[in-house]
Amino acid sequence: MQKFKNYINGEFTESKSGKSFKSIDPSTENEFAEISLAEEYEVNLAVESAHNAFYGEWSKILPSKRAQYLRAIGDQLKEKAELLGTIETKDTGKLFKETKFQANYIAEYYYYYAGLVDKIEGSTLPIDKEDMHVFTTRVPVGVVAAIIPWNSQMFLTAVKLAPALAMGNTIIIKASEIAPTPLLEFAKIIDKVGLPKGVVNIITGFADTCSKFLTSHPKINKIAFTGGVHTAKHIVRNSAENLSQISLELGGKSPVVVFKDARKDNAINGIMASIFGASGQSCIAGSRLYLQEDIYNEYLEELKSRVEGIKIGDPLSTTTQLGPLATLTQLQNIEEKIKQTIEQGGKIITGGNKVSEFKHGYYFEPTIIECANHNLPVAENELFGPVLSVMRFKDEENAIKLMNDNSFGLAAGIFTENNGIAMRVSKAVQAGIVFVNTYRLISPVAPFGGFKNSGYGRESGLEVMKDYSNTKTTWISTSTEPLSDPFNIR
Numbered sequence: 491m492q493k494f495k496n497y498i499n500g501e502f503t504e505s506k507s508g509k510s511f512k513s514i515d516p517s518t519e520n521e522f523a524e525i526s527l528a529e530e531y532e533v534n535l536a537v538e539s540a541h542n543a544f545y546g547e548w549s550k551i552l553p554s555k556r557a558q559y560l561r562a563i564g565d566q567l568k569e570k571a572e573l574l575g576t577i578e579t580k581d582t583g584k585l586f587k588e589t590k591f592q593a594n595y596i597a598e599y600y601y602y603y604a605g606l607v608d609k610i611e612g613s614t615l616p617i618d619k620e621d622m623h624v625f626t627t628r629v630p631v632g633v634v635a636a637i638i639p640w641n642s643q644m645f646l647t648a649v650k651l652a653p654a655l656a657m658g659n660t661i662i663i664k665a666s667e668i669a670p671t672p673l674l675e676f677a678k679i680i681d682k683v684g685l686p687k688g689v690v691n692i693i694t695g696f697a698d699t700c701s702k703f704l705t706s707h708p709k710i711n712k713i714a715f716t717g718g719v720h721t722a723k724h725i726v727r728n729s730a731e732n733l734s735q736i737s738l739e740l741g742g743k744s745p746v747v748v749f750k751d752a753r754k755d756n757a758i759n760g761i762m763a764s765i766f767g768a769s770g771q772s773c774i775a776g777s778r779l780y781l782q783e784d785i786y787n788e789y790l791e792e793l794k795s796r797v798e799g800i801k802i803g804d805p806l807s808t809t810t811q812l813g814p815l816a817t818l819t820q821l822q823n824i825e826e827k828i829k830q831t832i833e834q835g836g837k838i839i840t841g842g843n844k845v846s847e848f849k850h851g852y853y854f855e856p857t858i859i860e861c862a863n864h865n866l867p868v869a870e871n872e873l874f875g876p877v878l879s880v881m882r883f884k885d886e887e888n889a890i891k892l893m894n895d896n897s898f899g900l901a902a903g904i905f906t907e908n909n910g911i912a913m914r915v916s917k918a919v920q921a922g923i924v925f926v927n928t929y930r931l932i933s934p935v936a937p938f939g940g941f942k943n944s945g946y947g948r949e950s951g952l953e954v955m956k957d958y959s960n961t962k963t964t965w966i967s968t969s970t971e972p973l974s975d976p977f978n979i980r
Contacts, residue, residue: 492523494670496532496694497677499539500687506531513671516583516814517805517851523581523671528695533662533703536691540633540660541709543688548660551686557604560655562683564600567593567644570679574644574672579805581669582640583814583852584768586806592644599648599950602934603656610657610955621969628959630658631735632711635704637725639717640669640816641771641874645932646739647673649949650714651690652934657958659712663692664704668817670694697721706731712958715739716773719943737947737957739773739939741872742900745893746776746929747883747915750784752905756927758792761878764903764929766800766856769812770876771820773944774901776929778869780883780892790860790880794840797856797878802845815852815875824854824875830867831859839880864892872898886911890918899941903929922948 495502509527514520528536567574575590582589612627636650647663654661665673677692693700705713705728712735715725722738729736746764748757764776781789805813815821821844828842841857856876861869869879883889893902893915902921906912916924922940925931932938937951948954967973 491521492671493525494523494674495526496528496536497674497681497690497692498532498536499691500681500685502677502681503532505529511667513581513669514817515580516816517580517853519850519852525667525670525674525694527699528693529699530703532693532695533700533707536662536693537633537704537707537709539688540662540691541688543686544630544632544660546688547686548658548689551658553607553658556655556658557607559683559685560600560604560607560652563652563679564597564604566679566682567597567600574675576806577675578643578669578672579813581671582643582771582816583805584641584771584816585810585813587808588768589644592642596644596648599645599652599934603652603955606653606952606955607656610959615963621967621971623966623968625964627962627964628657628956629962631958631960632659633709634659634661634712634714634958635707635710635734636661636663637701637705637713637715637717638663638665638673640666641768641773643669643672644676646716647676648934649938649954653954653958654714655689657955659958660689661691662704662710663690664701665692665694667694667696667700697724701725702728705729705734708732710734712736714947714949722945735957737939737949738945739947739949740900740943740945741874741898742773742775742940742944743778743870743872743896743898744774744776744901744903744921745778745780745896745919746903747780747889747893747905748782748785748789749886749889749904749906749908749911750782751907751911752785753907753927754785754789754792757905758789758796760903760905760925760927760929761793762796765878766797766812766876767930769815771816771874772930774923774930775874776901776903777873777878778893778896779878779880780889781880782889783882783884786882790839790858793858793878793880797840797858800856802853802855812856812876813853815854818852820874821852821854824873824877827867827871827873828857828859828877831861831869834866835863836861836866836868841876864895870896886915890915894918894920897943900944901925901940
């Protein structure tokens, strides 16, 4: 069994309490790793280390040197992509071919922000005062707490770590206790590139004994969180203790709408990618499908055929198309929501059960459910699994109404060959990311984030550099005269 330690102040450390926990391989339900448990002592040590580094050696590092560190992280990601992918697959059940590809591609995020390090400029202000030179500069916010979920760990770490380091911040990364091993392995990369001690710390633990102390710590200046709405509310309350800045990237229940003029082969592939890619365990999963009435039966029949042909199996195999869910809790929640939906009139087109051919593992059949009621449990709630709710719509106005009738607003998909429809619907839909005739794409250049209960703030892109910095305004008097008497105002 592999053993993993927390990474604090440039050292791999055991928990002071001696406590640890096991990580489960969701494809076998076997324990495959033992992880040292970070609690209040480790959290405080990590924060103090980051704080000392921020005001110490790291503050003297030139931007060009920070860029070198970022490029080195990217190079190591490419070199270790297969190892990181294997570990992430064993801990989460995500397909190896995807985790390997993602670890490789995510290097581009570190290269991108390495290129931005020396591009963040201040400005000289045309101030309305005589003999005054006034200018602004961008300065780092300080110590960042990054809370990372178990899914897409390399991506969701990169969009926080890369801009944070680029701007000169220090950081504590809290890996999900559900599947922490990829990030604890990633810590070895951080250690290898030679960053000053304390600049990057990676820990893992449970909510009450780790996350709570981290997000409320008085020396935390910014919290970057990705996860569920329920946890986000706790973090917001915790942040009242330190008045830290917060960015939240939360869940989604993303709609995909297909108009009758859409190119069928493209739309079908887009739908399949949106919900069955990564076994539906993606925050932008297109789990609500709206088909225009004229094409409804035709598309539903083809989708059923495609879904029933999906190869389920070992996520490490390159031929597998759908792996297990990450946790038993997810599987049980999906089963319960499907049961409720059927009781309320939903109709299973295909799937709907745990995969019977596997004795072990959290495997669930790719599922399509026809929903006459737009607000049935599977159509309304984020399930984080391969479950697609399918509904009809009449026209453009009806489609927009249905797409927006949900508490989430992360992503949306539109399939049509009519540019006018594409522009009008993309403008009207309440979502932070809109895909037109495509789906499930990311780039370091493109901002990522949502509206409504999907959170606030953005990750990736140029603008996020502002989220990891503060504006400083400097006033310099150029006058040869002394300041006027403050009690003699003219």
